[in-house]
Amino acid sequence: MTTLFFPEYEDAEPGAPLAIFGAGGLGREVLLLLRQLNATHPTWEVRGFYDDQAPATPTVAGLPYLGTSADLNATAEPLAVAVAVGSPAGRAAVVSRLTSGQLSFPALVHPGVALAPHQRIVLGEGSIVQQGCILTCDITLGRFVLLNLGCTVGHDAVLGDFASLMPHANVSGAAQPAPAPTWAPMRP
Incomplete structure (x- = not known):
């Protein structure tokens, strides 16, 4: 657990790369949240969306679909991930599949x-x-x-x-x- 205080909370470097896991409605709402955060304190460079079920189009809300949880685990660089899955069981299942040491999960x-x-x-x-x-x-x-x-x-x-x-x-x-x-x- 992390005790949340804003000076500690806003410790990511400006332009820190972040991807959203979940290319559905909640994923688009989390993208909006990230844009609202960046409007007040530029922090995140949102790279795109991952999801184990590919969306119908190659982009979601103007950002690219980047692949599955396996693709996300294969990332070679540190990457923050926002898990945008509404179901508690579904979210827990996704997190259990995201095992790369390169991934971090900031509180938003x-x-x-x-x-x-x-x-x-x-x-x-x-x-x-x-x-x-x-x-x-x-x-x-x-x-x-x-x-x-x-x-x-x-x-x-x-x-x-x-x-x-x-x-x-x-x-x-x-x-x-x-x-x-x-x-x-x-x-x-």
């Missing part, structure tokens, strides 16, 4: 989302926080968490690895992952 937070050191937000690698989200204080987001448009997360909430909140979902204060259920046979 919309520039309009208020975050400050006094909020004590812990944000795992590869997490994406979209426009309009509100996070209060003492919150932990695991690895590769997706907070889609307009979500709210209250105090002391913990969202585990690969959790997804879809647009306008609200998590109240002190929400924690449920313990694994224990099942006992029913008595006749």
